[in-house]
Amino acid sequence: MTVQPGWYTDPAEPNTQRYWDGGGWIGAPxxxxxxxxPGPPPAEPEPPTSPAPGTPATDAPGSPGGTGTTTTATPTARPTSGLPGVPGSPVQPGPPGAPPVNGVPPWPGAVGPPSPGQGGPVPPAWGYPPSVFPVFQEPRPHGKALAPLGARLAARLIDIGAVLLLNVLVNGWFVWRYVEEIGPVYREIVRRSVAGNSSTEGLPPVSAQADWLLLVILVIAAALWFAYEVPSVANTGQTFGKRVLRLKVVSLGTDEKLGFGRSARRWNTLGLPTFFWYCCGLGFLLQLVDCAFVLFDRPLRQALHDKRAQTVVVRLDRSVDTPSPPPTADRGDTPGGPTS
Known part of the structure; x- marks a missing residue:
């Protein structure tokens, strides 16, 4: 059993109606x-066809073999539109026994809910229309694509290496003094471990100077990181690592410079936990959670420090910043022609 023939709204032209004969649309709208x-539409007049070259269109009376009748070509079948809502698609009648939906026979193999104004469910091969299941489109803040996670990680590693180099130059002496202070304790612990002794009694005491040295090291490390990242992000939105990977930090609200205040707020969430490294590495754990938040945040892929400052990291288009070469003089050479 097929869909009953009758007049239905044409999904391709909602302000018209056409006749469905059980296998396709026929007749003029x-x-x-x-x-x-009440029934099918009257047959449309056949369009006149021009005769083939060298063949007379009519046999004029008196001409050799003329009979006075008009010669016409065999009429071709009028193409019909098939899939409702898709003009010019091949004819595909609805499944047996399926009633019309919104006045239009459904598509074959239809699944899912009907699309409003489209006349029926959507076939699996075409996917669901946006009116039923909207296709997710990644946001583009200020017209720029979001930075890939791999590029963000690579840029952060470059920045860590740059800050580490600064610490070697500025903080190196304090680190060496700290190692000298706690060296006897660790050497005794290692000696006992090799001997199979896990006792902690009788270990050399750690001097109070070691605690002060650790605090000074952390303060200098945080200060160097702050001086490296905050001013550059405030002015250009880029650290050295982000410049190498062509990434940029932008505000969600405006495309202007972030400014020192917003850049400092962004760094504080990630940089201040450095002082908690003093507490058995607690600061490193907080920083790890902050940076790993981009793996789960949707749709802007913001880390916690991005959410605090209302910023997002985007990727710069190479075609925007790369200057185009100056146009060469037109010598009148045609494409593919010989050159002088």
């Missing part, structure tokens, strides 16, 4: 508010 005839 009528206005949607017009009263259609």
């Amino acid at each position: 009528l206005p949607a508010d017009a009263t259609p005839p």
